Amino acid sequence: MIAQNLAKIHHRIDAVKHSQEVTLIAVSKTKPATDLQQTIDAGQRHFGENYLQESLEKIETLKGQDLIWHFIGPIQSNKTKQIAENFDWVHSVDRLKIAKRLNDQRPENLEKLNVLLQVNIDNEPTKSGVLIDEIDALVAHFENFPNISLRGFMCIPSPANSASSFAKMSEILKKHANLDALSMGMSSDLELAIENGATFVRIGSDIFGKRA
Ligand SMILES: *Cc1c(COP(=O)(O)O)cnc(C)c1O
Numbered sequence: 001m002i003a004q005n006l007a008k009i010h011h012r013i014d015a016v017k018h019s020q021e022v023t024l025i026a027v028s029k030t031k032p033a034t035d036l037q038q039t040i041d042a043g044q045r046h047f048g049e050n051y052l053q054e055s056l057e058k059i060e061t062l063k064g065q066d067l068i069w070h071f072i073g074p075i076q077s078n079k080t081k082q083i084a085e086n087f088d089w090v091h092s093v094d095r096l097k098i099a100k101r102l103n104d105q106r107p108e109n110l111e112k113l114n115v116l117l118q119v120n121i122d123n124e125p126t127k128s129g130v131l132i133d134e135i136d137a138l139v140a141h142f143e144n145f146p147n148i149s150l151r152g153f154m155c156i157p158s159p160a161n162s163a164s165s166f167a168k169m170s171e172i173l174k175k176h177a178n179l180d181a182l183s184m185g186m187s188s189d190l191e192l193a194i195e196n197g198a199t200f201v202r203i204g205s206d207i208f209g210k211r212a
Helices: 002-016 033-040 052-061 077-086 094-107 132-144 159-174 189-194
Strands: 023-027 046-049 068-071 090-091 113-119 148-155 181-183 202-205
Touching: 002 023, 002 033, 002 046, 002 189, 023 052, 033 046, 033 052, 033 202, 046 052, 052 068, 052 148, 068 094, 090 094, 090 148, 094 113, 094 132, 094 148, 113 181, 148 159, 159 181, 159 189, 181 202
Parallel strands: 023 046, 023 202, 046 068, 068 090, 090 113, 113 148, 148 181
Antiparallel strands: none
């Protein structure tokens, strides 16, 4: 079932993508390692997790299988050390303090931690992320952080106007010649996101089923 769902998502991606590389992140929050293993056996390598404690258990259980772990949930300061030690990408950086801590706490024997700035693209009071006006100043600061590599942006647009918000995000990326990654699109809107330039889509329920 899970492997079939995964194949369906690959078909959906292939049906809309043009020349760009689109990497599928299987969002496995609340799901057991046995569910993740089913997708690994079907070729899945990238996983997205929101909650640190459960993700650390899964990383440990599944180690040695050449997986790439993406932290995509809200980040409290006291969680940065374990995120910096255990993840390959962080999509949800939304303030300088968190970026600095990730930089300072990234172990020297690991490659640079790949980071995305989470953008509150529709300026919604209930959502985290930096505002569009704040992006340029924040991006400039990343030059001071040798152990993390700012790669691009992540957003979760308001469902009402996701197409135009995805397009807006893509325009902003183009203004930053040194950045190349756009994490946008979930189960319900992955096609729209890819048509507007997504390079990562984050798919949970359409692979693993509804969450409790
Ligand atoms: C849970 C989650 C997803 C996956 O959402 P689905 O609708 O289950 O595909 C994607 N991105 C983030 C940031 C999430 O928290």
